[in-house]
Amino acid sequence: METKILKLKLKIWRQKNANSVGSFVDYDVSVSPDASFLEMLDELNNKLESQGLEPVVFESDCREGICGTCGLVINGQPHGPIPRIATCQLHMRNFKDGDTIWIEPFRAKAFPVIKDLMVDRSGFDKILQAGGYISANVGGAQDANMIPIPKDVASEAFDAAACIGCGACVAACKNASAMLFVSAKISHLGLLPQGQPERYRRVDRMIKVMDELGFGSCTNTYACEAECPKGISVKFIARMNRDYIAAKLKSKTLEQV
Amino acid sequence: MNWLNNFLNSSIGKKFVMAITGSFLLIFLIIHLIGNITLFFGPDAFNGYVKTLDVIKPLIRVIELVLLAAFVFHIFNGFRLWLENKRARPVEYKINGSTENSSIFSRTMFISGSIIFIFLVLHLGTFFWRFNVHDPQQLADAHQYYDIVVGFFQIWWYVLLYIIAMILLGFHLNHGFQSAFQTFGLNSKKYTPLIKKLGTIYAIIMAVGFASMPIYFFLSGGVK
Numbered sequence: 103m104e105t106k107i108l109k110l111k112l113k114i115w116r117q118k119n120a121n122s123v124g125s126f127v128d129y130d131v132s133v134s135p136d137a138s139f140l141e142m143l144d145e146l147n148n149k150l151e152s153q154g155l156e157p158v159v160f161e162s163d164c165r166e167g168i169c170g171t172c173g174l175v176i177n178g179q180p181h182g183p184i185p186r187i188a189t190c191q192l193h194m195r196n197f198k199d200g201d202t203i204w205i206e207p208f209r210a211k212a213f214p215v216i217k218d219l220m221v222d223r224s225g226f227d228k229i230l231q232a233g234g235y236i237s238a239n240v241g242g243a244q245d246a247n248m249i250p251i252p253k254d255v256a257s258e259a260f261d262a263a264a265c266i267g268c269g270a271c272v273a274a275c276k277n278a279s280a281m282l283f284v285s286a287k288i289s290h291l292g293l294l295p296q297g298q299p300e301r302y303r304r305v306d307r308m309i310k311v312m313d314e315l316g317f318g319s320c321t322n323t324y325a326c327e328a329e330c331p332k333g334i335s336v337k338f339i340a341r342m343n344r345d346y347i348a349a350k351l352k353s354k355t356l357e358q359v
Numbered sequence: 360m361n362w363l364n365n366f367l368n369s370s371i372g373k374k375f376v377m378a379i380t381g382s383f384l385l386i387f388l389i390i391h392l393i394g395n396i397t398l399f400f401g402p403d404a405f406n407g408y409v410k411t412l413d414v415i416k417p418l419i420r421v422i423e424l425v426l427l428a429a430f431v432f433h434i435f436n437g438f439r440l441w442l443e444n445k446r447a448r449p450v451e452y453k454i455n456g457s458t459e460n461s462s463i464f465s466r467t468m469f470i471s472g473s474i475i476f477i478f479l480v481l482h483l484g485t486f487f488w489r490f491n492v493h494d495p496q497q498l499a500d501a502h503q504y505y506d507i508v509v510g511f512f513q514i515w516w517y518v519l520l521y522i523i524a525m526i527l528l529g530f531h532l533n534h535g536f537q538s539a540f541q542t543f544g545l546n547s548k549k550y551t552p553l554i555k556k557l558g559t560i561y562a563i564i565m566a567v568g569f570a571s572m573p574i575y576f577f578l579s580g581g582v583k
Binding site: 212 | 362443447448449453456465546547551
């Protein structure tokens with residue numbers, strides 16, 4: 103079968119480092135519709151390198167939509183125009199010959215650009231360090247299935263745990279709010295019996311760190327849910343709000359929980 | 360009260376303040392609309408309604424204070440959120456794809472709120488001020504409340520601003536209604552679709568209800 107080669111104009115954000123001012127640079131590429139979006143960028147980089155030019159820096163790892171490393175804003179949408187996929191799962195057949203594609207990094211104060219399309223998402227790690235864990239006692243390993251968990255609870259926890267921490271929610275939110283990510287992490291632990299001991303401390307501490315890192319406040323536009331490659335529901339944000347209010351009411355100390 | 364301060368200044372606490380003051384204002388609007396409908400039943404009905412409010416003045420004054428607090432917190436907090444949220448993204452996107460992932464109502468809360476605020480100032484300056492401060496005794500004796508309202512509804516630019524503000528109020532309420540439930544932590548596939556529909560119906564009733572009065576009296580020329 104004959105495949106038609108697509109001729110595209112790319113407008114890619116180039117920025118030397120965190121402190122320099124970036125700008126868009128035009129590139130003309132010819133690419134097979136069977137190529138993935140990242141393969142197209144690989145081909146562009148090969149060409150740039152062969153010309154002795156600096157390749158475009160972008161992040162990727164597994165390239166099968168599970169690690170959360172890749173993440174580009176393509177024509178104004180995190181992970182591009184197709185819902186429920188990561189950038190690495192986007193294929194060039196979704197574009198038309200002659201299209202102009204704008205490629206930008208995730209933009210947020212809490213996600214400073216490191217170089218070109220690569221941003222520093224270590225803020226997410228700091229939030230997780232503040233409470234995204236459970237206590238595990240030492241001693242002999244417990245039998246599997248010793249703790250009964252209803253199927254619907256397990257499924258809901260799993261839905262939250264599907265978050266790959268890519269940061270598209272922050273990139274999509276007009277307020278650069280991280281609440282979908284944080285609520286997914288809080289819920290996947292807080293729904294299960296193993297996550298109960300730290301349940302209220304967790305929500306209190308994680309939100310404190312989230313606020314300190316300069317993420318915005320949620321205004322319930324639900325853009326995060328629409329752009330999330332894993333379809334994490336905003337119902338987890340509601341659940342987090344509930345737990346946070348409960349944490350403040352239940353806490354017996356006057357400071358943090 | 361350090362914990363309360365922490366809570367109210369946290370990202371979720373600020374949402375909570377918007378939701379709780381907003382909820383109070385949602386209820387207030389229903390009562391306000393029901394009262395105003397007496398305008399359609401002629402001068403006696405409307406003047407009678409305003410005089411009834413006069414009789415229970417101490418109670419009304421208390422409600423007005425709560426209302427004032429709700430408005431001040433809602434407006435101040437909303438402005439603060441807008442400012443802080445702007446700062447959370449110092450460099451804007453060149454191409455903004457927000458039309459693909461969110462509703463226009465949710466994205467324009469600050470603009471719709473700001474225009475409603477301008478309207479509110481004008482609204483208080485015209486009706487509230489005249490009813491309460493501009494020699495109320497003389498007004499009450501002469502039963503002139505109705506004439507003042509209908510008089511303002513003959514001014515074309517006032518009516519136009521009124522209608523624009525009410526359309527934007529509808530926008531604001533359509534998002535605000537369901538948003539308050541989300542902030543309180545009430546989101547479930549069982550009842551959230553119903554809440555969203557109720558919010559839209561509520562917003563339409565409020566926008567059409569409040570806008571119907573200036574439109575009616577402007578077109579009918581204030582004939583009693």
